[in-house]
Amino acid sequence: MSKITFMGAGSTVFAKNVLGDSMMTEALRDFEIALYDIDAQRLQESFDMVTLLNANINEGRAKVSKYLGVENRRDALRGADFVVNAIQVGGYDPCTIIDFEIPKKYGLRQTIADTLGIGGIFRTLRTIPVLQGFAEDMQAVCPNAWFLNYTNPMAMLTGYMQRYTDVNTVGLCHSVQVCTSHLLKALAITTEGPVREKIAGINHMAWLLEIYDAQGNDLYPEIKRRAIEVLNNPENDSHDLVRYEYIRRFGYYCTESSEHNAEYNNLFIKANYPELIERYKIPLDEYPRRCINQIQKWSTNREKYLTEGITHTRSREYASHIMEAIVTGNPYEIGGNVLNTGLITNLPQNACVEVPCLVNKRGVIPTVIGDLPEICAAMNRTNINPQLLTIEAAVTLRKEAVYQAAMLDPHTSSELSIDDIVALCDDLFEAHRDWLPTYR
Numbered sequence: 001m002s003k004i005t006f007m008g009a010g011s012t013v014f015a016k017n018v019l020g021d022s023m024m025t026e027a028l029r030d031f032e033i034a035l036y037d038i039d040a041q042r043l044q045e046s047f048d049m050v051t052l053l054n055a056n057i058n059e060g061r062a063k064v065s066k067y068l069g070v071e072n073r074r075d076a077l078r079g080a081d082f083v084v085n086a087i088q089v090g091g092y093d094p095c096t097i098i099d100f101e102i103p104k105k106y107g108l109r110q111t112i113a114d115t116l117g118i119g120g121i122f123r124t125l126r127t128i129p130v131l132q133g134f135a136e137d138m139q140a141v142c143p144n145a146w147f148l149n150y151t152n153p154m155a156m157l158t159g160y161m162q163r164y165t166d167v168n169t170v171g172l173c174h175s176v177q178v179c180t181s182h183l184l185k186a187l188a189i190t191t192e193g194p195v196r197e198k199i200a201g202i203n204h205m206a207w208l209l210e211i212y213d214a215q216g217n218d219l220y221p222e223i224k225r226r227a228i229e230v231l232n233n234p235e236n237d238s239h240d241l242v243r244y245e246y247i248r249r250f251g252y253y254c255t256e257s258s259e260h261n262a263e264y265n266n267l268f269i270k271a272n273y274p275e276l277i278e279r280y281k282i283p284l285d286e287y288p289r290r291c292i293n294q295i296q297k298w299s300t301n302r303e304k305y306l307t308e309g310i311t312h313t314r315s316r317e318y319a320s321h322i323m324e325a326i327v328t329g330n331p332y333e334i335g336g337n338v339l340n341t342g343l344i345t346n347l348p349q350n351a352c353v354e355v356p357c358l359v360n361k362r363g364v365i366p367t368v369i370g371d372l373p374e375i376c377a378a379m380n381r382t383n384i385n386p387q388l389l390t391i392e393a394a395v396t397l398r399k400e401a402v403y404q405a406a407m408l409d410p411h412t413s414s415e416l417s418i419d420d421i422v423a424l425c426d427d428l429f430e431a432h433r434d435w436l437p438t439y440r
Contacts, residue, residue, distance in 0.1 A: 001063065002031045005080040007134065008087035009035035010042025012049055012305055018084055019050055020312030021320035023058040027327045028320060032063045036076035040068055049305045057312055078141040082323050085149045089126040090435045092291040098431045099123065100288055106424050107271050108415050111259045112287045114152040115204050116383055118412050121390050121405050122428050124156040126435045128394040131157060135165035146326065148172055148319050154203040154337055156387050159352035162339040164395060170364045171337025171352065172318045173203055175255040180211060183253055186240060187226040189219065200344060200369045203337050204256035205264060205383055206354040207376045241280045242268055250375045259286050264383055266414035325359040332359045338366045345370050346377040351384045382410045399439045
């Protein structure tokens with residue numbers, strides 16, 4: 001029997017999407033499903049949910065099992081064909097709270113802090129040691145499995161797995177497949193038939209390089225006109241103004257939301273220019289709010305996922321389509337995060353990039369893009385610099401590399417002095433000491 005192992009299965013809603021999708025895919029319906037987590041209650045809730053879902057939409061065809069704790073991790077992975085990763089090391093409390101509250105003491109404000117910035121750096125440092133353990137176990141008990149990584153910081157974690165382990169790894173994000181549809185809907189642009197798009201760059205900052213309607217008309221001129229119209233209207237109700245400003249100043253729209261991109265550069269969140277926060281409607285401390293709301297929502301909706309009538313509609317997540325394509329050989333195209341083996345020629349070769357990929361029995365086959373427009377590549381490089389330094393820090397356990405990553409981070413370095421950056425990192429090392437290996 002083939003097998004899917006879900007790491008971080010306590011993410012019950014996400015587990016429902018990925019595993020429910022798999023149960024609705026004929027080629028995957030008889031797979032064994034192994035759920036792994038370190039939280040006993042959340043693991044049991046997900047096990048109960050998946051078991052009910054298996055009975056309701058899959059005629060009970062899947063074998064569902066659960067594995068709790070590091071001591072059972074290798075058994076969870078044993079014989080897996082696909083490993084879905086959705087862990088969050090340290091969770092909201094205490095680690096996310098720490099990532100936001102300590103930087104505030106230095107005057108450094110963040111919105112999401114899960115991909116870049118000082119929060120993204122320390123989230124990576126907490127997570128890579130766990131992924132190292134995953135990789136060692138996978139190489140021992142399922143060496144040919146595909147590791148489908150959904151955990152952020154996407155580029156740093158996926159890049160680590162691709163450069164420092166022998167595990168077949170692709171990084172997957174939600175933003176690529178909805179980028180164009182959300183943009184056209186927000187700007188009230190309607191088209192007949194499917195659009196043709198070209199998207200490439202890095203995770204959360206991949207660029208919509210081309211967009212044409214079914215008749216071959218370039219949609220960018222109208223997109224730019226309407227985006228600038230929104231920007232020039234002080235009474236607009238849009239929450240995507242950072243990305244619209246990208247369109248005005250750089251000529252291209254990017255995949256991830258404005259609340260994310262506000263903290264990926266040195267342009268929008270500035271203590272000395274508080275009016276920018278209001279002008280661009282930047283939601284500071286957005287991720288902690290989302291965490292609190294998600295916890296409350298789960299408390300309210302828990303029973304909905306544990307009732308006998310639970311059902312599922314196949315989602316837009318890539319995971320089941322990737323597994324289906326590899327199992328059947330029927331090709332499927334994704335936007336995947338892969339190592340830059342000459343794919344984007346004006347970005348570093350050791351970077352993790354996000355490009356169109358074909359998936360079939362051979363696995364994940366990325367597309368060669370060539371050069372990005374220079375402004376797009378330049379923006380990406382400002383993010384790649386701290387990404388590569390953070391991976392180096394996690395591999396070498398050198399504090400100096402962590403300091404350097406923070407010094408090269410666009411937002412952190414635009415707000416703090418070198419001495420304050422070092423002091424902030426030291427404070428975060430101390431606050432996260434129970435979640436980190438020893439740095440020297």
